[in-house]
Amino acid sequence: MKxxxxxxxHNPSSSLCGGSSAGKAKLWEEEAAQQxxxxxxxxxxxxxxxxxxxxxxxxxxLEQLEEVMCIAQDDGISHLxxxxxxxxxxxxxxxxxSMLSEFNPPSSFDPFGAAGTTAGVMGTLDDPFVGGPAExxxxxxxxxxxxxxxxxxxxxxxxxxxxxxDYDLKAIPGKAIYSQDxxxxxxxxxxxxxxxxxxxxxxxxxxxSTSGSHSGIFSPPPPAxxxxxxxxxxxxxxxxxxxxxxxxxxxxxxxxxxxxxxxNNLNLAEALVKQIGFLAISQAGAMRKVATYFAEALAxxxxxxxxxxxxDHSLSDVxxxxxxxxxxxxxFAHFTANQAILEAFEGKKxxxxxxxxxxxGMQWPALMQALxxxxxxxxxxxxxxxxxxxxxxSDHLQEVGWKLAQLAEKIHVEFEYRGFVANSLADLDASxxxxxxxxxxxxxxxxxxxxxxxxxxxxxxxxxxxxVKQMKPEIVTIVEQEANHNGLVFLDRFTEALHYYSTxxxxxxxxxxxxxxxxxxxxLGKQICNVVACEGADRVERHExxxxxxxxxxxxxxxxxxxxxxxxxxxxxxxxxxxxxxxxGVEENNGCLMLGWHNRPLITTSAWKPAIETTATSTITN
Amino acid sequence: MAxxxxxxxxxxxxxxxxxxxxxxxNFKLAYNLLRRPDGTFNRHLAEFLDRKVPANANPVxxxxxxDVLIDRGTSLLSRIYRPATAEEPQLNVAGLEKPVTxxxxxxxxxxxxxxxxxxxANSAIYDTLCRRLVGLCKAVVVSVNYRRAPENRYPCAYDDxxxxxxxxxxxxxxxxQKDSKVHIYLAGDSSGGNxxxxxxxxxxxxxxxxxxxxxxxxxxxxxxxxxxxxxxxxKYFVTLRDRDWYWRAYLPEGEDRDHHACNPFGPNGxxxxxxxxxxxxxxxxxxxxxxxxxxxxxxxxxxxxxEVKLLYMEQATIxxxxxxxxxxxxxxxxxxxxxxxxxx
Numbered sequence: 001m002k003x004x005x006x007x008x009x010h011n012p013s014s015s016l017c018g019g020s021s022a023g024k025a026k027l028w029e030e031e032a033a034q035q036x037x038x039x040x041x042x043x044x045x046x047x048x049x050x051x052x053x054x055x056x057x058x059x060x061x062l063e064q065l066e067e068v069m070c071i072a073q074d075d076g077i078s079h080l081x082x083x084x085x086x087x088x089x090x091x092x093x094x095x096x097x098s099m100l101s102e103f104n105p106p107s108s109f110d111p112f113g114a115a116g117t118t119a120g121v122m123g124t125l126d127d128p129f130v131g132g133p134a135e136x137x138x139x140x141x142x143x144x145x146x147x148x149x150x151x152x153x154x155x156x157x158x159x160x161x162x163x164x165x166d167y168d169l170k171a172i173p174g175k176a177i178y179s180q181d182x183x184x185x186x187x188x189x190x191x192x193x194x195x196x197x198x199x200x201x202x203x204x205x206x207x208x209s210t211s212g213s214h215s216g217i218f219s220p221p222p223p224a225x226x227x228x229x230x231x232x233x234x235x236x237x238x239x240x241x242x243x244x245x246x247x248x249x250x251x252x253x254x255x256x257x258x259x260x261x262x263x264n265n266l267n268l269a270e271a272l273v274k275q276i277g278f279l280a281i282s283q284a285g286a287m288r289k290v291a292t293y294f295a296e297a298l299a300x301x302x303x304x305x306x307x308x309x310x311x312d313h314s315l316s317d318v319x320x321x322x323x324x325x326x327x328x329x330x331x332f333a334h335f336t337a338n339q340a341i342l343e344a345f346e347g348k349k350x351x352x353x354x355x356x357x358x359x360x361g362m363q364w365p366a367l368m369q370a371l372x373x374x375x376x377x378x379x380x381x382x383x384x385x386x387x388x389x390x391x392x393x394s395d396h397l398q399e400v401g402w403k404l405a406q407l408a409e410k411i412h413v414e415f416e417y418r419g420f421v422a423n424s425l426a427d428l429d430a431s432x433x434x435x436x437x438x439x440x441x442x443x444x445x446x447x448x449x450x451x452x453x454x455x456x457x458x459x460x461x462x463x464x465x466x467x468v469k470q471m472k473p474e475i476v477t478i479v480e481q482e483a484n485h486n487g488l489v490f491l492d493r494f495t496e497a498l499h500y501y502s503t504x505x506x507x508x509x510x511x512x513x514x515x516x517x518x519x520x521x522x523x524l525g526k527q528i529c530n531v532v533a534c535e536g537a538d539r540v541e542r543h544e545x546x547x548x549x550x551x552x553x554x555x556x557x558x559x560x561x562x563x564x565x566x567x568x569x570x571x572x573x574x575x576x577x578x579x580x581x582x583x584x585g586v587e588e589n590n591g592c593l594m595l596g597w598h599n600r601p602l603i604t605t606s607a608w609k610p611a612i613e614t615t616a617t618s619t620i621t622n
Numbered sequence: 623m624a625x626x627x628x629x630x631x632x633x634x635x636x637x638x639x640x641x642x643x644x645x646x647x648n649f650k651l652a653y654n655l656l657r658r659p660d661g662t663f664n665r666h667l668a669e670f671l672d673r674k675v676p677a678n679a680n681p682v683x684x685x686x687x688x689d690v691l692i693d694r695g696t697s698l699l700s701r702i703y704r705p706a707t708a709e710e711p712q713l714n715v716a717g718l719e720k721p722v723t724x725x726x727x728x729x730x731x732x733x734x735x736x737x738x739x740x741x742x743a744n745s746a747i748y749d750t751l752c753r754r755l756v757g758l759c760k761a762v763v764v765s766v767n768y769r770r771a772p773e774n775r776y777p778c779a780y781d782d783x784x785x786x787x788x789x790x791x792x793x794x795x796x797x798x799q800k801d802s803k804v805h806i807y808l809a810g811d812s813s814g815g816n817x818x819x820x821x822x823x824x825x826x827x828x829x830x831x832x833x834x835x836x837x838x839x840x841x842x843x844x845x846x847x848x849x850x851x852x853x854x855x856x857k858y859f860v861t862l863r864d865r866d867w868y869w870r871a872y873l874p875e876g877e878d879r880d881h882h883a884c885n886p887f888g889p890n891g892x893x894x895x896x897x898x899x900x901x902x903x904x905x906x907x908x909x910x911x912x913x914x915x916x917x918x919x920x921x922x923x924x925x926x927x928x929e930v931k932l933l934y935m936e937q938a939t940i941x942x943x944x945x946x947x948x949x950x951x952x953x954x955x956x957x958x959x960x961x962x963x964x965x966x
Contacts, residue, residue, distance in 0.1 A: 040641050042945050047673025047746035048645070055640050062647045069651065074659045081655040081664045089671045092648060237676035238718065239689040239699070248719070499679075569666040582697050588670050598699055599689050599744055599767075601676060 049090050061096040068103045086565040088591045234484070235545070238499050239600040241506045247287045250279045254291060254498060257298050262491040266302055273298050286505040293525040294498060297532035305533070314392070319526075320359055322519030326511040328578045329603050332571055332586075332595045333448045334363040336605040337477035339567040341444045342370055344475035344607075348442040350380045354433065354471060356425055356447035358385030361400040363448065365407055372411040380414040382441070384433055389421045397421060425450065426460035430470035443473040451549075452480055455542040465556035469610045475561055476608040480549060482594055482601040485531050486542040497531045500602070507597040510579040546592060546604045553608050561607040562591030571595070634858055637909065637937055639947045646941045650859050653740060657867050663739055663772050673746040679718060681706030685753045688718050689744075692789045696769060698782050700789075701743045703756045703763040721795040728761040728805050728833070728962045729796050731787055733768065733821075735812030737841060737868040738779060743767035747944050754946075755809070758955055759962040764790055768817065772871035776883045779813070779872075783821035791830050807834045807962050808900070811943065813872075815840025815904075819886060819919075826898050834961055835902040838954070839910055839940055840919065843869055844885040845878050848914035858909040858939045865912065885915070887922030894926035901929035903961045905943075905954055908936035933957055 040052050050058050069077050084102055089095050257272035273295055280291040299305075324330045345351045351371070355363070364383060371378045383404065390396050397419030408415030422428055435443070445468050454460040468476060483500040487493050504524060511517040530541040544552075550560075568586055571593060575584040587594045587601060594601035635643050652671050656664045677687040684706050692698045702718075732755065734741050734748040741748060743765040752763045768782035787806065790796060796804045806825075808818040815837035825832050843865060855862045866879075873881050882890045902923055906916045923930040935942065938950040945951065 042947060043641055043645060045746070045750055046645065046944070047675070048648070050641070050644065055644060059635070059640060059644050059647070062644060062651065065651055066647070069654060077655065078658070081658075081667055086667070086670060089652075090673060092644070234680050235676055236679040237689075238679045239677070239691065240718065241691045241694075565667055565670045568670045572666050572669070586669070587674055598691050598697065599677070599701075 047090055048092050050092050054093055058093050058096065061093065061100060065096055065099055068100065072103070084565075087562040089588070090590050235547070236496070236499070237600050239503055239598045241503065241598060242285070242287050247283060250276065250283055250287060250291050251498070253279055254294055254298075255495070257295075258491055258494040261298060261301060262489070262494075269298065269302050273302060286502065286509050289521055290498070290502050290505045290528075293501070293521075293528045294494075294532060296525075297529045300529065300533035314390075314396075317360055317396075319519050319523035321362075322516045323523045324362060325513065326516035326520040327508055328575055328584060329595060330362070330448070331574060333479035333603060333605060334366065335574055336563060336567055336571055336593050337446055337448065337479055337607075338363065338367045338370065339570065340475055340477050340561065340563055340605075340607040341367060341446065344444060344561070345371070345379065345442055347376075348379055348474070350382070350436075350441040352382040352384065352436070352441050352443045354384045354386070354443065354445045354473075356386050356445065357450040358387040358397060358400065358419070361385060361404055363446070364404055368404070368408060368413055368415075369411060372413050378411075378413045380416070381408065382416040382418075384418045384420060386420045386422055386425065386428065388423060395419070424457070424460065425454060426457065426463045428464070428467055430467050433471065435471060438472045443471050445471060445473045445476040447477070448479040449481065451478060452486070452542045452544060453540040455486060455544070456537050456540045461552065462556070465552075465558075469557065472610065474609065476558065477605065478549065478553075478608065479603060479605045480546075481543040482545060482596075482604045483543045484545050484548065486544050494532060497528060499600075501528055503597050503600045504602060507583060507602075510583070546589065546594070546606065549604075549606065553606075557611045558608040559611045560591050561609050563588075563593050563605065563607060568593060634939070637858070638939055638942070639945070642941070642945050642947060645944065646859050646939070649740075649941075653864070656740075657864065661772060661867070661870060663871065665773065668740065672741065674742065674744045675746045675749045676744070677701055683753070683757075685756045687749070687753075693782075693785050696782065696785075698769075698785060699743065699767040700786055701749070701752070701765045701767070703752050703765070705756055705760065705762075719793075719795045722762065722798065724760075724798070725800045726798045726805060727796070728759055728807055729790055730755055730759060730761045730763045730807045730809050730836075730962065731783075731790055731821075732763055732765045733779075733783060733808070733810030733814030733817040734765060735810065735814045735839075735841075736770070737864075738771040738813040738816075738872040739868060740770070751811075751943065754955070755958070758959045761807070761962060762796060771868070775871070775875075776873055776881075777820075779817050780820045780824065780883075783817045784824050787821055787825055787830065787832075803831075806830070806832050807836065808832055809836035809838070809958075810840070811838035812940070813841045813868075814838075816842060816883070820883065822900050823894075826900070832900040835900045836958060836961060837902065837904045837916075837919075838943055839905060839907050840916055841868075841912070842884065842886070842915040842919050843879045843912060844888050844915060844918075845880045850914040851911050854909065854911035854913075858911070860911055860940060862911065887918060891922070894923065894928055897926070899923075899926075899928045901931075901961075903931050903933065903957065905933045905935065905957075907938035907940060907942060907950075908934060909939045931957075931961070 038052055040048075040050050040055060043050050069080075080099060080102055084099070086095065087098065253272055253276045257269050257276060260266070260269035260272060276291060276295040276298075280288050280295065283291065320330075341353065353364070353367070355361075357363075361383075368381060371381055383401070385397050385400060387397050401417035401419050405415055405417060418434070420428070420432070435441075451461070451464075454464055481500070483496055485493050485497050485500070487496070501524060505521065508517050508520055511520070527541045530539060531543075534540075553560075565588075568588055571586045572581075575581045575586065575595075578584060583598050585596050585599060587596060589601075589604070592604055592606040594604045596602050634647075638646070656668045656671075658664065677689045679686050679688050685703055686706050687701055687703045689699050689701050692700050704718075707723075732748075732752055734743060734745065736745075743749075744767070748765060752765045755761060755763050764786065766783060766786040768786075769778040771779075787808075790806060791804050793804065798805050808822055810816070810818040818835050818837055819840065822832050822835050847862070851862055851865075854860075869879050869884055873879070873884060879885060880888045880890050882888070882892070885891060887893075902920075904916065904920050904923075906913050906920075910916070917932075917934075920930055920932045933954060935950040935953070938948075942948055942950045943954055
């Protein structure tokens with residue numbers, strides 16, 4: 001069958017199989033059958049979700065965009081790169097729409113509207129109250145700078161990346177945050193109707209960029225969105241950072257021991273676990289430490305020393321803090337979650353964050369500072385912190401609340417706090433939280449490395465999902481380990497965990513502070529022990545992958561809220577502070593952000609919102 | 623001006639399937655945003671927009687992959703692709719570097735394209751292409767995540783390629799049973815094709831044998847404006863202006879396009895006469911504006927008495943090998959599999 005592309009051009013929906021020989025005829029038939037409902041499979045494999053039936057329309061948008069970009073030339077399009085916030089590039093159709101809308105008012109299409117002018121539709125972006133979507137919603141003092149810049153003429157606008165990273169330093173909290181005097185004062189604007197109006201316009205714009213057939217905030221994701229283009233749930237990313245001979249023998253021994261445990265051959269397992277100890281000594285660096293922790297965990301499993309003494313709270317706090325300092329994972333988690341929360345809270349006068357992972361509250365100073373600096377003035381900020389009971393009867397949740405209250409006072413943010421002690425998140429009921437009507441107070445629910453623990457008890461996660469929906473949150477920010485440590489087969493879990501923690505430990509090697517590093521290793525070692533040695537309700541470190549969490553959230557009636565290129569960029573710049581950023585990388589995955597070490601994703605931040613039936617504040621745009 | 627653009631767009635759409643047109647046009651427009659007039663590159667946005675896929679130690683369609691940190695100093699990663707065997711359905715980390723078992727196993731070191739500035743080894747388009755090569759050639763494929771311009775100029779990409787080649791050559795588990803040697807082929811598209819040439823040169827001069835070079839739409843150029851450049855400028859996704867930008871970004875500051883990296887057989891190039899050099903398979907797309915340079919490259923090899931096969935795909939545009947929906951794709955894949963034979 002001779003290839004004839006002209007023929008195909010008149011029939012765009014069957015353009016899938018361009019050139020075909022006889023052998024490809026079958027493909028033609030299959031594709032033809034899928035025409036109206038299916039994704040273009042070839043593009044899906046390459047990371048782009050385009051429905052076959054939309055192909056011609058997408059092509060048209062590309063043509064329009066090219067024309068407009070051609071006319072606008074360099075100066076006119078540089079803002080598309082530097083200021084526009086991009087979302088979910090996989091959804092080509094929506095991405096193109098959002099690009100096109102940068103040149104045109106939302107409601108009308110005028111390809112020549114931007115020609116030679118800097119005013120017109122850019123009005124909303126020039127407005128001092130709005131300051132452009134990319135800049136006003138960042139967590140840095142850059143806000144003020146850029147608001148001023150916006151007042152000037154719009155010209156070739158190339159952001160100076162070096163100065164950005166200087167400003168970011170101020171936003172990164174460390175232990176010092178509690179003693180530091182903040183240097184900046186929040187702007188006080190009259191909360192005018194124009195401010196609100198412009199914020200609404202901006203919100204509408206953002207909705208526009210995320211709405212669409214598969215990524216609408218208000219529509220539940222169809223199952224296809226989860227799996228199309230992505231290989232099945234069991235993707236096992238591995239990066240080998242240590243190719244030394246000893247390293248390989250050590251891994252062999254660990255795997256052999258785990259296999260013996262799997263087969264319940266405990267005598268063999270015991271012998272092997274002793275061997276691992278010897279091999280580990282001869283190994284240097286991260287591999288030795290990882291092997292040691294895994295060996296210990298295996299030994300516990302073999303000798304049935306399942307129960308660990310529950311960690312004293314002050315010790316676990318200390319470990320957590322050191323982990324926070326030693327490497328960027330927690331900072332990334334807080335940073336990206338805060339970014340999403342900040343954007344969700346735009347225009348809201350009263351906000352309420354419910355934190356499932358309160359710990360020492362390290363996530364919140366940065367958010368509070370960003371809220372303090374917000375154009376239009378800070379909202380009233382309420383924080384509900386949830387944590388496990390402490391063993392020494394100290395009310396540590398309250399202490400944390402006190403410190404945050406002091407900070408709030410310094411930065412002039414109206415602050416309210418409540419601490420909740422709960423053994424499990426599943427013990428919570430919405431009625432306990434003193435929720436106020438959503439027209440009055442906007443809610444964000446935040447969970448960093450906590451949700452997976454619920455998978456240890458049947459029904460717990462579903463209970464929590466339903467309670468979260470009752471909170472009617474604007475946004476639910478979730479950070480979880482990007483790994484499947486909850487498989488049914490022990491050996492699989494062991495293998496996954498070995499890959500995962502080897503990579504994580506390797507990334508710690510570059511830590512500046514020895515103490516931070518060692519404490520972090522202990523912190524992670526506890527997780528390793530739990531994954532390998534424990535079972536049943538004791539095994540709480542039940543990490544699951546993004547694909548799995550997407551399924552869970554989707555089934556529970558949540559829709560994704562996408563994180564954009566501004567969060568991506570800021571997170572990337574944050575990483576540069578750690579070891580020059582060498583080795584760390586941020587990746588965008590269908591609206592979620594992943595932090596990885598040498599291309600192996602290790603943690604993922606995702607954001608969600610209850611599906612359409614709960615809110616009706618905006619219309620779905622097409 | 624709008625008018626002539628219209629003509630261009632329509633011509634372009636006539637020669638490729640619609641989804642290919644969408645794919646490459648999307649790259650084109652996104653890339654326009656990333657290149658700044660002052661020569662800097664919007665790396666953050668580039669990484670955000672690039673569609674990437676993780677390595678997968680679980681076999682998919684008979685191929686599994688894993689990443690290896692080859693050089694910590696430069697954070698040089700490579701992604702290794704191997705055929706899954708029936709006996710090893712579930713591989714653990716110790717099994718990933720299990721020795722190859724066949725008499726002869728070609729190892730293809732692959733350099734992805736992107737004009738020296740774009741893409742990565744874990745870009746979806748290149749992950750897909752490398753997976754194909756595994757089955758096609760019954761080979762192990764090593765895709766090198768070389769450092770990119772403009773942050774890293776010449777000779778970084780070549781250095782990284784050379785580092786990767788030395789690493790591959792010294793892996794006991796990659797040695798073919800027949801002669802306990804690693805059977806190395808180099809392959810690459812666009813800038814990757816350019817890297818293939820230069821790394822092969824370094825290799826042969828250093829005494830490491832490369833069995834064959836595969837150059838897909840290789841990126842070469844020169845100061846002169848050739849006939850094809852003028853005729854095809856802006857017609858099929860690529861403009862001279864963007865080509866110039868990428869060379870300015872890669873070549874040392876102040877150098878022009880007759881630098882030997884860009885123009886290996888030009889005024890600053892060198893003859894390969896009498897030098898041991900691998901046989902080459904060079905694929906040229908008939909609608910690629912730089913084809914005159916690519917054809918000159920083939921000529922240069924021939925004149926030096928080197929073995930080279932030219933595949934001139936008349937109606938092909940850049941990127942035709944990214945989607946298996948056209949005849950050029952199948953023709954080229956066939957030729958590649960014949961080129962990488964399990965002999966010698």
